[in-house]
Amino acid sequence: MTSVSNQNEVRPPAAEQPLETKRLLLKELVAHLREQRTQAREDWARRIQEANLLTAMSSEEIFAEATSVYDNYVEALATGTFEALQAYARNLSERIIPRGVETNEVVGIVLLLRDVLARSLFSKYRSDFAMLNRILDAYEPAANRIAITVAVGFVQERERTIREQQEAIRELSTPVLQVRERLLILPIVGLIDPQRARQLTEQLLRGIRANRAKVVVIDITGVAAMDTSVANHLVQTVEASRLLGATVIVSGLSPEIAQTLVNIGVELSKMTTVGDLQGGIEEAERLLGYRVVPKLSDAAEPEAV
Amino acid sequence: MEVPILKQGPFLIATIQTALHDADLVQLRDAIVEKVGKLRAKGVIVDVTALDVIDSFSTRTLSDVAHMIRLRGANTVIVGIQPEVAFAMVQLGLVLEDVATALDLEEGLAFLNGKDRKGERTVPRRR
Numbered sequence: 280m281t282s283v284s285n286q287n288e289v290r291p292p293a294a295e296q297p298l299e300t301k302r303l304l305l306k307e308l309v310a311h312l313r314e315q316r317t318q319a320r321e322d323w324a325r326r327i328q329e330a331n332l333l334t335a336m337s338s339e340e341i342f343a344e345a346t347s348v349y350d351n352y353v354e355a356l357a358t359g360t361f362e363a364l365q366a367y368a369r370n371l372s373e374r375i376i377p378r379g380v381e382t383n384e385v386v387g388i389v390l391l392l393r394d395v396l397a398r399s400l401f402s403k404y405r406s407d408f409a410m411l412n413r414i415l416d417a418y419e420p421a422a423n424r425i426a427i428t429v430a431v432g433f434v435q436e437r438e439r440t441i442r443e444q445q446e447a448i449r450e451l452s453t454p455v456l457q458v459r460e461r462l463l464i465l466p467i468v469g470l471i472d473p474q475r476a477r478q479l480t481e482q483l484l485r486g487i488r489a490n491r492a493k494v495v496v497i498d499i500t501g502v503a504a505m506d507t508s509v510a511n512h513l514v515q516t517v518e519a520s521r522l523l524g525a526t527v528i529v530s531g532l533s534p535e536i537a538q539t540l541v542n543i544g545v546e547l548s549k550m551t552t553v554g555d556l557q558g559g560i561e562e563a564e565r566l567l568g569y570r571v572v573p574k575l576s577d578a579a580e581p582e583a584v
Numbered sequence: 585m586e587v588p589i590l591k592q593g594p595f596l597i598a599t600i601q602t603a604l605h606d607a608d609l610v611q612l613r614d615a616i617v618e619k620v621g622k623l624r625a626k627g628v629i630v631d632v633t634a635l636d637v638i639d640s641f642s643t644r645t646l647s648d649v650a651h652m653i654r655l656r657g658a659n660t661v662i663v664g665i666q667p668e669v670a671f672a673m674v675q676l677g678l679v680l681e682d683v684a685t686a687l688d689l690e691e692g693l694a695f696l697n698g699k700d701r702k703g704e705r706t707v708p709r710r711r
Binding site for chain 1: 669671675679
């Protein structure tokens with residue numbers, strides 16, 4: 280864990296002090312920060328705006344968040360526990376990530392707060408240099424740890440959001456659609472890698488089961504290129520579907536793909552292939568016994584299905 | 585464990601309830617093939633819904649059943665292969681070649697009925 284090692288590197292001067300003194304110092308520090316609450320908050324909010332950070336938020340919002348962050352910050356210093364701050368950081372990240380707040384902004388504002396507080400300590404203990412040193416020794420490791428906690432919380436939250444979105448994209452990228460009773464369409468668009476091919480097959484098989492599908496049209500118009508492994512996945516999908524009792528029609532093989540498949544010698548003879556999606560659906564309807572009749576001829580002479 | 589083989593009109597239905605040993609499978613095969621002749625059945629449904637593993641021996645035995653029954657003048661359909669099982673099977677290259685399959689018992693019956701009336705039709709027409 281980098282956060283722990285960083286913090287240990289910073290700590291040595293402070294660790295040399297007797298623990299009791301350190302606690303007293305922190306106590307004094309916290310008292311000072313509570314006293315300075317109004318002043319420091321305003322300074323901080325002003326400096327955030329001056330530095331052009333958090334531009335996505337209004338100044339009222341910045342001030343409100345600044346207040347909560349400040350209180351949580353002082354609380355973490357006072358108690359020495361970071362769970363509450365961590366939870367708050369996660370919550371804050373959850374709210375501000377959708378608004379486009381960047382990592383550098385979050386790190387920036389935390390470092391600004393650290394700076395604002397350090398300045399206020401400087402001005403208070405200006406006269407007593409030794410005391411200032413000791414106070415800073417007590418303050419800095421804790422402040423660093425807080426900055427790290429908030430930044431790591433933000434990054435983790437962001438990664439979580441990204442993971443969720445990736446998951447959503449993956450789900451969306453392989454829709455299994457029912458166009459008629461017992462007829463499914465699986466349009467495939469884009470690149471197929473082994474993982475996606477696997478997921479595709481699983482979703483299709485589940486879809487066949489759920490919709491009691493009899494015929495499936497796999498449309499690969501949107502697939503630019505195909506290699507041996509993808510072709511084999513396709514063959515496997517067709518065979519697995521057949522084991523569930525569904526017939527698969529593959530549509531939309533481009534001339535390039537057809538040529539590739541013939542060149543690499545993939546066994547496609549077992550597959551029913553049709554030129555385009557329309558043809559695929561028509562073939563599927565034929566297999567299912569549907570018959571699409573234009574309205575005019577319908578009135579003239581309805582044929583028996 | 586013995587698999588019950590039930591007569592339902594002109595068809596026989598064998599529902600496999602639990603995972604079977606190789607010997608049980610062979611016994612099932614022999615029993616089905618014998619009963620098809622004795623009961624003059626026109627079709628056989630083997631229901632494997634309860635199986636969560638279908639290995640190479642099961643696949644071979646099932647396809648043997650289908651081929652032997654064809655030689656005896658009837659049709660066979662395997663029903664109820666689970667999606668996960670189907671996926672695992674094709675990955676292992678076990679594809680039950682030339683054997684009819686259907687989603688479940690109902691589909692299997694519809695398939696055999698279609699065969700009964702119309703001869704070689706893979707997908708039965710809707711009513």
